[in-house]
Amino acid sequence: MQRIPGSVTIDDVARHVGVAKGTVSRVLNNYTDISDATRKRILQAVKELGYQPSATARNLKRGRQDTLGIVIPVGHGSGADPFLAEFIDGIARALDELGLDLLVTTAHSREHMIETLHRLVARRKVDGFIITRTEVNDPRIAFLSEKEFPFVAHGRTSDPSGYAWFDIDNEAAFADGVRHLYSLGHERIGFIGGSLELNFALQRLHGYRQGLEALGVRHDPDLESLQDVSEKGGFAGAEALLSLDKPPTALLCVTDALAIGVVQFCRKYGLKIGSDVTVIGYDGLPVGEYLDPPLTTFSQSAQDAGGRVARKLIDVLDGTDPKSLQALAKAVLIRRASDGAPSMTPDELSKLFRDRLNHQPHSDTKGE
Amino acid sequence: MQRIPGSVTIDDVARHVGVAKGTVSRVLNNYTDISDATRKRILQAVKELGYQPSATARNLKRGRQDTLGIVIPVGHGSGADPFLAEFIDGIARALDELGLDLLVTTAHSREHMIETLHRLVARRKVDGFIITRTEVNDPRIAFLSEKEFPFVAHGRTSDPSGYAWFDIDNEAAFADGVRHLYSLGHERIGFIGGSLELNFALQRLHGYRQGLEALGVRHDPDLESLQDVSEKGGFAGAEALLSLDKPPTALLCVTDALAIGVVQFCRKYGLKIGSDVTVIGYDGLPVGEYLDPPLTTFSQSAQDAGGRVARKLIDVLDGTDPKSLQALAKAVLIRRASDGAPSMTPDELSKLFRDRLNHQPHSDTKGE
């Protein structure tokens, strides 16, 4: 009863032309056993009536939804993750070209995420999933694998062998980062990371250590601070590391958000970024460009990643073996202005910082 | 044939219990004419088999999709709009509570957007639409209104009488902004706006002018610069206005993106923000907090707006008269640190700026 008004069905078209609805369907789906004359009349009627087949009815019969799903984690009111925003943008663009749509849902906890996944799979609202921010042991991937439900991951898990994924070579990037900082003259290089359940955080930590080892330096656990992957976390991480007796002169952060927090911290205490303290982020977010100084960061084009991942998932749905759809890309270091040669030794930095701590902190905190 | 493996249907449940499938359906939909014994047996079987009804089949019969749609405009590779990201986040959170999902698609041009809208409506993939960034004469609203397809707008059009919307009182906000700047001591106040086809840009311009009028100042077209609503636009706008013979000492920008561009510009020429030049943005983006200095801005909580708009659309779908679902909210000025009393007169500012222009510009531009 409450039908959408003006919605024309295949029966309307069939009646209008005087054929069976099956015939209309065959014309629209390019079957060959239709005479040219009839085809033309039907096409004409379709155009006249503005008929478009109901996605629902078609899906019911076909068993496909032409829709992909993504579940994004949300914190408590913290605001959208800019990386994910770019990523989703990239997915949607890619899907648009293929006539598919993207279903976006949120989850506020790990349980909620699995629950949502479960619902969407069981109710068959989507044909496949895109998983982001993979964890070392990811319950989502376990769930979807077990259900044999198509999906693709952005990032790997501890065992990346059985599914399609796209990832960045995080180890290589961070090893490079260490080498880069070392060549700038930094001897003590700090690391601000995130929960080691997040695979990218773990990989970047490994890369950081590998980079040090390659230089013959033993990694110092004191220089590794694990925090919430957010601006607040970066702030806290900077505080922790710069308070050390022998603080690092350079900080390698696993995300731009963390790096932004570090910048905040340094600004608050009047430490000059790019000389007193060097900061490097990761994500290549556009925001970084507008920071003062513009943030040096590893870029992986979230948008591009979204597009790639979407296309991989389409391939999976088309029957390609997921195992053959695994790809590793390199991150590129975008040097802006937050890195440079150290202006002083760790000891001097420590002294400077303590000085600043005792004075009224630099008044650049927020007004009202 | 290519059915999702392990997908259990209502028939499976019915057979398992030994009842008709209609009976199962009635149990699941809380009909009363079922004996307790049968109800229990069916519920038991449902749990045992892990049955969840197919959304598609249900939708086909019900004529509803439990899905809302949003079409977001995307530029050419420019990156995601942070405001929209927050907005969508807010929508998705609200919908999650109600068991609805959000379909996100992109459109790269106005025509493409209408086309996408058309497709989604005709194929009935969504029950209603959320329209953002309304234009003074919005073809999307015209289209949906004519089709009598449910929708809600974030922002109004020139004739806002016939549909549901949520908007901010842009005029009031900008009039307030002018008053605020004037009270800080600014005599020449500039305006950096966007295309006047965007209703919010038009309204904010009106508000700006009203604010001036209320102070008995006649608005000066030279002080109004219309740009692309982006960082680049802000940069260009700042350049245009600060190059005037009598430049404004304060710039009111219609979005934070523009304000960020202004900050960039001032940084490049070594103009101190909050004293030499005052900048105020609009959107209350979290990013603004991390700028140096933190951006003073009108906040309207994109996330909150998303939630409100979503709930309004639900109400429309539930039969509430859209005309009764119109709401105007106030923007709040968040004072951070980019506004302050002018440190000099327009003439002095002009001289200072010309000086800086002739020297090598301050070297804070990006390194490679």
Next chain:
DNA sequence: AAGAGTTACAAAACCGATTTCGGAAGTCAA
């Protein structure tokens, strides 16, 4: 104890497409 109501469910129709099946009409070879 007969007619009137309930109760509790089975059976069937329906939503709007796609796809299978089968048959009428036309074509061709024998």
Next chain:
DNA sequence: TTGACTTCCGAAATCGGTTTTGTAACTCTT
């Protein structure tokens, strides 16, 4: 002519639910 093939399309089954309709078996009335 007649049987065998095509060509073209109508009829019906199907996807997996929801909703309507119908009815057997009880329970009340009076």
